[in-house]
Amino acid sequence: MPNTQTPYGPVDTEALRCLQDSFDTREILRIVDLVDTLRTRLCEPEGIRDDLLQLHGMAHTVLNGASLVLRATNPTLVEQAETIVEELEDLIRVLQHAVHVLHPLELLRPSGDT
Structure with a gap:
């Protein structure tokens, strides 16, 4: 299949x-x-x-016996860890969606390029 020349380089015509x-x-702007x-x-x-730094301080105290560096208040160590894990999982889903949206643009690779 032939290629089409664009201002940003050749792309696969089909x-x-x-x-x-x-x-x-507009999906790209949504990703922005x-x-x-x-x-x-x-x-x-x-x-x-900052949440991770707080979790580190809590875990360092509980797991390694380090001096208490943060006030012992809510959230608990487990609650803090669960909150961060949930947030990171949400971020992963957002990034996976972005990859899914942008992936079709790779199909523009000019024929003959590998």
């Missing part, structure tokens, strides 16, 4: 026709919004990073 009829480029949400949740104060 895949281009198919995606022009079926791919909603998701990434912004993920970045905020991961990095901002009281984000997952």
Whole structure:
């Protein structure tokens, strides 16, 4: 199958026709919004990073007998771990969705490229 030259390089002509009829480029913008949400949740104060540091302090005290570095308040060690695991699993689902949405663009690989 022939290739079509675009401003961003050659693409497979048949895949281009198919995606022009079926791919909603707004999905990429939705992924940008998701990434912004993920970045905020991961990095901002009281984000997952801080939650993990708190969990480390709790686990280090309980498992390694280290001095108490955090106040012994809610959440418990187990609750903190469960919350973080759930959040990470949600992030994985979001990222898997993003991969699923973007995967069809790989079909544009020009014929003859491997």
